[in-house]
Amino acid sequence: RKEVEQDPGPFNVPEGATVAFNCTYSNSASQSFFWYRQDCRKEPKLLMSVYSSGNEDGRFTAQLNRASQYISLLIRDSKLSDSATYLCVVMVTGRRALTFGSGTRLQVQP
Amino acid sequence: ETGVTQSPTHLIKTRGQQVTLRCSSQSGHNTVSWYQQALGQGPQFIFQYYREEENGRGNFPPRFSGLQFPNYSSELNVNALELDDSALYLCASSLVRQGGNTGELFFGEGSRLTVL
Numbered sequence: 001r002k003e004v005e006q007d008p009g010p011f012n013v014p015e016g017a018t019v020a021f022n023c024t025y026s027n028s029a030s031q032s033f034f035w036y037r038q039d040c041r042k043e044p045k046l047l048m049s050v051y052s053s054g055n056e057d058g059r060f061t062a063q064l065n066r067a068s069q070y071i072s073l074l075i076r077d078s079k080l081s082d083s084a085t086y087l088c089v090v091m092v093t094g095r096r097a098l099t100f101g102s103g104t105r106l107q108v109q110p
Numbered sequence: 111e112t113g114v115t116q117s118p119t120h121l122i123k124t125r126g127q128q129v130t131l132r133c134s135s136q137s138g139h140n141t142v143s144w145y146q147q148a149l150g151q152g153p154q155f156i157f158q159y160y161r162e163e164e165n166g167r168g169n170f171p172p173r174f175s176g177l178q179f180p181n182y183s184s185e186l187n188v189n190a191l192e193l194d195d196s197a198l199y200l201c202a203s204s205l206v207r208q209g210g211n212t213g214e215l216f217f218g219e220g221s222r223l224t225v226l
Contacts (some may be wrong), residue, residue: 004152032213043200043217044153087152091213096166097143098213100152 002029004101006088012107015076021104023071023088029098032091033064035073039084039104045071047086078108113137114203114218122224128189131221133201135182141206142184143215144176147198159184160206188223196225 005024007012025033033050048055050062050071061074071088088101111134123129135142141160145153155168159178173189182203188195199222202215 008150034213043219044215045217046214049213089213096158097155097168098153098215099155100145102150102152 001026002101004088004090004094005041006101006104008102008104010105010107012109013078014109015078015080017108018074019078019106021073021086021088021106023073023101025069025071025088025090025099027090027092027099030069031061031091031093031094033071034089034091034098034099035060035062035071035094036087036089037084038087044087044100061106075106078106080108080110082106083108112213114216115202116199116218116221118200118221119185119219120225121223123191124226125191125193127195127225129185129191129223131186131188131199131223132187133184133203133218135184135201135203136216137218139205140182140204141204142178142182143202144186145200145202145217146170147200147220149197155201156186172184175221191225195224196223198222 035046035047036044038044050064054063061075063072085103085105088104115134117132143158144156147153158166162178175187177185198220200220201218
């Protein structure tokens with residue numbers, strides 16, 4: 001079983017739609033959580049960190065449920081430029097590495 | 111752009127050969143990590159270097175080795191290439207303080223290796 005699981009998609013949504021991605025992690029020692037974005041054939045880039053209280057950055061809202069070991073990302077008013085793969089990422093206590101999920105692909109259509 | 115540069119961008123090798131990939135870190139960063147990303151997968155941690163020493167390693171065999179230089183640039187070496195080594199190899203730099211990793215990695219655009 002992978003440490004970080006994501007629905008691979010693709011999610012095909014029209015412009016202006018609201019879309020939500022979910023992610024589960026298996027290691028209870030996970031201490032920090034992130035969403036990274038990766039455009040086609042490009043490198044991953046940090047989209048936002050995820051805090052226990054939930055956090056928002058413009059059209060993007062991230063939430064964490066430690067009890068269920070579940071992370072979500074909500075994108076409101078989708079833009080064509082949001083089309084990308086969204087990677088759920090955790091950092092486990094004592095490890096140097098970030099652990100990435102396989103990513104969820106989003107395609108926003110005109 | 112992140113300021114992390116990698117070379118070469120693409121290369122083709124045959125089974126059994128050896129390859130060296132290079133990375134220049136973002137200015138001011140003291141730590142470099144290497145990740146392998148197979149098609150359709152997320153990046154997998156290979157190892158991390160801090161102060162020219164390997165200080166963390168993922169589940170990769172010893173034929174994957176690396177170096178970090180005093181200017182914080184880095185190399186990834188892979189010996190005895192196998193077909194499954196075909197992937198995008200990503201270098202990421204970060205600034206690690208006494209409190210540890212922040213979780214923000216700055217990736218280069220990667221080196222795409224094809225093993226035939």
